[in-house]
Amino acid sequence: MISFSSKDKFDSRNLTMLCDFYELTMANGYFKNGMKDTIAVFDLFFRRIPDGGGFALFCGLEQIIQYLENLKFSDEDISYLKKRKLFDPQFLDYLRTFRFECDVWSMTEGTPIFPGEPIVRVRGPIIQAQFIETMLLVTINHQSLIATKTNRIVRAAKGRSVFEFGSRRAQGYDAANYGARAAYIAGAASSANTWSDVHFGIPASGTMAHSWVQSFDTELDSFIAYAKTYPNDCTLLVDTYNTLKTGVPNAIKVAHEVLEPMGHRLQGVRLDSGDVAYLSKKVRKMLDDAGLDDCKIVISNSLDEFLIRSILSQGAQVNAFGVGENLITARSEAVFGGVYKLVATYDLDGNVIPKIKISDNFEKITTPSFKEVWRLFEKDDHHPLADVITLEHEVIPDDGPYEIFDPLDTTKRKVVTHYIAKKMLVPIYEKGTLVYQSPNLHQIRKECHKNVSELWEEMLRLDNPHQYYVDLSQELWDLKTNMLKELRTK
Numbered sequence: 001m002i003s004f005s006s007k008d009k010f011d012s013r014n015l016t017m018l019c020d021f022y023e024l025t026m027a028n029g030y031f032k033n034g035m036k037d038t039i040a041v042f043d044l045f046f047r048r049i050p051d052g053g054g055f056a057l058f059c060g061l062e063q064i065i066q067y068l069e070n071l072k073f074s075d076e077d078i079s080y081l082k083k084r085k086l087f088d089p090q091f092l093d094y095l096r097t098f099r100f101e102c103d104v105w106s107m108t109e110g111t112p113i114f115p116g117e118p119i120v121r122v123r124g125p126i127i128q129a130q131f132i133e134t135m136l137l138v139t140i141n142h143q144s145l146i147a148t149k150t151n152r153i154v155r156a157a158k159g160r161s162v163f164e165f166g167s168r169r170a171q172g173y174d175a176a177n178y179g180a181r182a183a184y185i186a187g188a189a190s191s192a193n194t195w196s197d198v199h200f201g202i203p204a205s206g207t208m209a210h211s212w213v214q215s216f217d218t219e220l221d222s223f224i225a226y227a228k229t230y231p232n233d234c235t236l237l238v239d240t241y242n243t244l245k246t247g248v249p250n251a252i253k254v255a256h257e258v259l260e261p262m263g264h265r266l267q268g269v270r271l272d273s274g275d276v277a278y279l280s281k282k283v284r285k286m287l288d289d290a291g292l293d294d295c296k297i298v299i300s301n302s303l304d305e306f307l308i309r310s311i312l313s314q315g316a317q318v319n320a321f322g323v324g325e326n327l328i329t330a331r332s333e334a335v336f337g338g339v340y341k342l343v344a345t346y347d348l349d350g351n352v353i354p355k356i357k358i359s360d361n362f363e364k365i366t367t368p369s370f371k372e373v374w375r376l377f378e379k380d381d382h383h384p385l386a387d388v389i390t391l392e393h394e395v396i397p398d399d400g401p402y403e404i405f406d407p408l409d410t411t412k413r414k415v416v417t418h419y420i421a422k423k424m425l426v427p428i429y430e431k432g433t434l435v436y437q438s439p440n441l442h443q444i445r446k447e448c449h450k451n452v453s454e455l456w457e458e459m460l461r462l463d464n465p466h467q468y469y470v471d472l473s474q475e476l477w478d479l480k481t482n483m484l485k486e487l488r489t490k
């Protein structure tokens, strides 16, 4: 039984034609060149952690599954392709009856991921494995980027809640909806986006806009009306006119004269402008002096992890942060940079033929062959020690001793012992059949929190974090180096 975390089970959109056109021209080319049934392996990986962080977070698998479940060329798609006069009629017949037949393995959502390691691996007929590139990349690049950024913001907030406020400034509505999902997985407490609650069960919450306050004759009238309408969940926006002179005094008045007689407490005030560190301290004192020490202070206004860190270091009195544009657009570094590369094909006897892509830039040289990713966890406290990429047949036994080495400087070697070795890629599809049961979103979020809390503290720093080791096994390193040497001498 397969169950899905979103309430509508599958996004019903058929996004088959969301592909780069060259996927179709190559597919037709493979078909016409007798390569339809050639089995190929592609790795999806990324090269650099955004914002110089110590790790990224993997997200988007559930939407990949939805895409693959809906993968089908409609009659309309086929007529479009026919009109382009580029495609063989037999190829179009093949597309008409297309059925996805690949094997797919993936990291699970909420897993910390590192540059250079396969986070998704696809094996199957080259036409198919190649074709899904664009959707795999756009989905994983987007959600992993937003999750990675959000987790930085959540870490900067040091246990205070982070409310995701970004929909209005996201790069389009899918970015708002799926960005909210990624942000929640990575630790945002809620989203202002109602769609994300309806479809994903992410708690939707919010305060009020300045327009609410402006639309009444006075600020006080607007607060009274809001408090009477929502007596048990009332957070007032206090900066429309003058935070300290009118906003907070009016909020205190409403707390005592409207809410308390109704048996309720004022939940919070939100500050959205000015020097929020200075103001929050003043506001805290005013609220406390008025007996409202349980009233929370929420701040917002173009926040990001660095501003939050700075504001807290100034002694700001804040209970929660509302973060919009910088989170939902990952503004500081808006490209995740995941790529999808061919790493092997198979011959007719089923033997792997490793493939490599050479570049003058060493970091851009791909790692060939069908590979596994292992994470070695310290046995006692489960801190990850290093990731090791091996060839398929290699096994890393628990406890070692196992020698890891820096693939760029092979003299840097270390023998590790007393660990648990875990294979990180789990089966998602077997020959086109879904074999993975996705946890629900709340479980993914919990798992993500656990995974991040197991990382070394030194990896969690926002600036210059410890660089985690992603190593190659000796056998894989030898294969890569020999292929490189051979190609370079040719």
Ligand SMILES: Nc1ncnc2c1ncn2[C@@H]1O[C@H](COP(=O)(O)OP(=O)(O)OP(=O)(O)O)[C@@H](O)[C@H]1O
Residues within 6 Å of the ligand: 272, 273, 274, 275, 276, 277, 278, 300, 301, 302, 303, 307, 310, 311, 314
């Ligand atoms: N104490 C502080 N330390 C660091 N940054 C702060 C501090 N207080 C506010 N900021 C940030 O400074 C940035 C600039 O705020 P800005 O002055 O443009 O807002 P504002 O003019 O007060 O508000 P608005 O233009 O929305 O009415 C915002 O990102 C805000 O979060």
Ligand SMILES: O=P(O)(O)OC[C@H]1O[C@H](OP(=O)(O)OP(=O)(O)O)[C@H](O)[C@@H]1O
Residues within 6 Å of the ligand: 165, 166, 168, 169, 208, 209, 210, 211, 272, 300, 301, 302, 303, 322, 323, 324, 325, 326
């Ligand atoms: O600054 P961000 O991190 O993106 O956080 C969201 C912003 O969106 C709202 O402002 P907006 O001016 O859109 O509407 P408002 O009238 O509700 O303030 C809110 O007041 C925040 O300032």
Ligand SMILES: O=C(O)c1cccnc1
Residues within 6 Å of the ligand: 165, 166, 192, 205, 206, 207, 208, 209, 300, 322, 324
């Ligand atoms: O609910 C809020 O306070 C909110 C929602 C979206 C954007 N800014 C603020």
